[in-house]
Amino acid sequence: MKTMLLALWHYRHFIQSSIRGELKSRFARSRLGALWFILHPLAQATIFALVLAEVLGARLPNIDNKAAYPIYLMSGMAAWGLFSEILNRCLNIFIEYGSTLKKISFPRMSLPVIVWGSALLNHVLLLLAITIVFFFFGHYPGIAWLVIPVGILLISLFAFGLGVMLGIFNVFTRDVGQVMSVIMQLWFWLTPIVYPYEIIPQKLRWLADLNPMVPLVRIYQDALLYNRWPDLTILWPPAVAAMVLFMLSFALFRKASPELVDAL
Amino acid sequence: MSNVVLNLHNVGKCFATYRSNLWRYLRWFGFPVRPEQEYWAVRDISFTLQAGEALALIGQNGAGKSTLLKLITGTLRNTTGNIAVNGRISAILELGLGFNPEFTGRQNVYLSGGLMGLSTSQINEIIPAIESFSELNEFFDQPLRIYSSGMQARLAFSVATAVRPEVLIVDEVLSVGDSYFQHKSFDKIRQFKEKGTSILFVTHSMGDVRALCDRVILLEHGKILKDGTPDEVVDYYNALIAEKENAEVNAEVNVEQRRKKNGWVFTRSGSFRATVKELVLLDKETQEKVETARVGQKLVLKLTALIKEDIPRLVLGYMLRDRTGHVVWGTNTWHTSQIVNDLKTGDEVEFRLPFTCTLGPGSYSFSPALVSSDTHLENNYEWVDNALVFDVVNTDKGFFIGTNWLDAVFQISRR
Numbered sequence: 071m072k073t074m075l076l077a078l079w080h081y082r083h084f085i086q087s088s089i090r091g092e093l094k095s096r097f098a099r100s101r102l103g104a105l106w107f108i109l110h111p112l113a114q115a116t117i118f119a120l121v122l123a124e125v126l127g128a129r130l131p132n133i134d135n136k137a138a139y140p141i142y143l144m145s146g147m148a149a150w151g152l153f154s155e156i157l158n159r160c161l162n163i164f165i166e167y168g169s170t171l172k173k174i175s176f177p178r179m180s181l182p183v184i185v186w187g188s189a190l191l192n193h194v195l196l197l198l199a200i201t202i203v204f205f206f207f208g209h210y211p212g213i214a215w216l217v218i219p220v221g222i223l224l225i226s227l228f229a230f231g232l233g234v235m236l237g238i239f240n241v242f243t244r245d246v247g248q249v250m251s252v253i254m255q256l257w258f259w260l261t262p263i264v265y266p267y268e269i270i271p272q273k274l275r276w277l278a279d280l281n282p283m284v285p286l287v288r289i290y291q292d293a294l295l296y297n298r299w300p301d302l303t304i305l306w307p308p309a310v311a312a313m314v315l316f317m318l319s320f321a322l323f324r325k326a327s328p329e330l331v332d333a334l
Numbered sequence: 335m336s337n338v339v340l341n342l343h344n345v346g347k348c349f350a351t352y353r354s355n356l357w358r359y360l361r362w363f364g365f366p367v368r369p370e371q372e373y374w375a376v377r378d379i380s381f382t383l384q385a386g387e388a389l390a391l392i393g394q395n396g397a398g399k400s401t402l403l404k405l406i407t408g409t410l411r412n413t414t415g416n417i418a419v420n421g422r423i424s425a426i427l428e429l430g431l432g433f434n435p436e437f438t439g440r441q442n443v444y445l446s447g448g449l450m451g452l453s454t455s456q457i458n459e460i461i462p463a464i465e466s467f468s469e470l471n472e473f474f475d476q477p478l479r480i481y482s483s484g485m486q487a488r489l490a491f492s493v494a495t496a497v498r499p500e501v502l503i504v505d506e507v508l509s510v511g512d513s514y515f516q517h518k519s520f521d522k523i524r525q526f527k528e529k530g531t532s533i534l535f536v537t538h539s540m541g542d543v544r545a546l547c548d549r550v551i552l553l554e555h556g557k558i559l560k561d562g563t564p565d566e567v568v569d570y571y572n573a574l575i576a577e578k579e580n581a582e583v584n585a586e587v588n589v590e591q592r593r594k595k596n597g598w599v600f601t602r603s604g605s606f607r608a609t610v611k612e613l614v615l616l617d618k619e620t621q622e623k624v625e626t627a628r629v630g631q632k633l634v635l636k637l638t639a640l641i642k643e644d645i646p647r648l649v650l651g652y653m654l655r656d657r658t659g660h661v662v663w664g665t666n667t668w669h670t671s672q673i674v675n676d677l678k679t680g681d682e683v684e685f686r687l688p689f690t691c692t693l694g695p696g697s698y699s700f701s702p703a704l705v706s707s708d709t710h711l712e713n714n715y716e717w718v719d720n721a722l723v724f725d726v727v728n729t730d731k732g733f734f735i736g737t738n739w740l741d742a743v744f745q746i747s748r749r
Contacts, residue, residue: 080451081448081449081451083444083447083448083452083453083454083457084445084448084449084451085448086448087441087444087445087448088445088448091434091436091437091441091445094434094436094437095434095435095436169428169431170431170432170449171409172404172409173404173407173409173425173427173428173431174407174409174425174427174431174432174449174450175407175408175409175423175425176449176450176451239355239359242355242358242359243355322362325362325363326362327411328411329358329411331404331409331410331411332349332410
């Protein structure tokens with residue numbers, strides 16, 4: 071574990087410039103460039119708000135603000151976006167860099183770290199972007215927003231741990247990636263992001279309570295919309311799960327690493 | 335000065351397949367699962383590499399060359415044995431890996447330099463050298479996606495060789511770029527070698543092997559078949575290939591090799607259905623044996639073939655090579671339409687080849703091959719590398735250099 075971290079530290083320059091590269095190739099040769107950071111979430115939120123709030127008449131209970139629903143939506147989406155980006159990229163990163171892994175010797179763990187880094191960077195930019203959007207709704211940051219870094223940490227630990235583990239299995243059994251793309255969609259709809267937790271029928275609540283993403287997404291929703299601190303009593307199970315997964319992924323990586331390139 | 339930079343001891347790499355990946359996963363968690371099938375790509379490889387030594391790995395496809403390079407580079411983990419490296423390894427297994435097409439040449443240097451484990455300040459130091467060596471000029475600050483493939487290769491090679499490593503691993507990438515740049519990269523590698531870098535490279539070009547290497551290892555089926563000097567191993571390898579092709583037809587594989595007192599390696603192979611009974615070089619006039627020929631001397635090369643089994647056709651081919659192994663001349667009786675047909679056991683055939691010695695001073699060898707058609711691959715009766723070695727001296731012509739003597743005369747007039 072220590073040597074692994076040391077090797078990562080030694081390759082920090084590579085990790086840095088790779089993260090810059092990921093960011094750059096994302097918006098290379100597009101006219102609006104970084105403006106897309108704001109346009110994307112805004113467009114998505116607008117679509118959901120239009121369809122769900124205006125057409126289907128969805129309303130948030132106990133809140134009487136026309137902008138509340140889009141804000142709720144954007145908060146949840148931001149949290150989910152971070153989770154799914156890290157998970158999906160980690161899932162395929164070893165395969166994506168297969169030929170490099172086969173030909174160049176460098177710490178393999180730096181690949182998921184690059185994914186993590188670039189996802190974090192994207193996420194921070196996104197948060198800045200939606201803050202600007204919130205200004206237009208007349209919604210201003212509150213003191214509870216300070217909890218967001220904790221949310222970022224927990225979500226990314228969870229996504230990283232799960233992503234690296236599944237990513238390793240995906241190298242040997244490619245079905246993992248296929249299955250996960252279906253599961254991720256299902257998971258998204260099982261998590262109260264486009265709908266409030268309260269509308270889940272009582273007999274299905276147990277499912278939401280088992281879902282670690284529910285309290286994690288909720289950190290964002292509570293902070294960004296209600297300016298509320300998270301409920302620690304429901305937060306500790308996913309926090310523990312995230313830590314355990316994270317550690318487990320390192321252990322698995324150590325075991326699988328010698329065989330990883332054989333299967334690529 | 336004996337300074338070992340790379341030491342391989344009993345290195346083996348096994349690719350295991352399992353009944354299902356589930357078994358593989360179980361094994362990671364400590365369950366005693368046996369692989370269903372094991373494939374040893376390389377096995378029992380032991381050798382050491384001294385500082386400044388250039389070693390070529392040769393062998394047919396699938397012999398394990400690339401696997402071995404990957405093991406030494408560290409991208410694959412060896413199953414058995416150990417690999418000790420004393421210093422930094424730089425591997426050029428594929429040029430341009432890890433480049434980002436949206437980055438400029440300069441930014442890509444930082445990216446791939448980082449991938450090699452260099453820090454930003456180290457790269458700052460070497461970047462002027464890379465810029466000038468790659469000769470990309472104004473393209474150096476343009477995005478990589480607009481580069482031609484030759485330009486990418488130039489950049490990649492410049493980065494890979496910017497810092498002199500203790501061991502440089504090269505996998506057939508020298509054939510990139512135009513011939514000017516190929517020359518330049520060859521020179522660069524030679525300079526490294528002079529400064530003490532050990533070179534390890536895989537190639538199928540025997541010319542490169544002779545030009546650059548001090549030592550050759552022949553791999554077959556993942557094992558070291560031969561380890562020695564370039565002429566010795568390359569001749570053995572060629573004989574082996576010929577025998578392989580032959581073996582499919584008649585399953586007779588014979589290769590014998592020994593080093594003669596004069597330093598030339600003598601390799602003999604074939605089915606020996608027809609063999610060389612005698613091979614001598616004679617003076618045309620006196621019919622006496624010649625060991626040292628004069629430039630311009632009239633000579634006859636006489637070969638007597640003994641037929642040991644009935645054969646339908648016999649073709650004799652000669653290859654004349656200089657000391658470095660370059661072919662000076664070669665042909666066979668198939669090309670000259672002088673095929674001898676229907677030979678019976680016990681027959682003897684005499685071939686006389688009169689010629690004028692228009693060779694430059696030096697040592698040369700004739701390699702005869704008794705075959706059934708224009709290639710030695712179909713039916714190789716006997717092929718002898720460096721069967722006859724002779725020296726050429728210049729006694730009565732004006733001084734000249736090179737492997738050929740031309741009857742060239744200067745014509746000078748002052749105006």
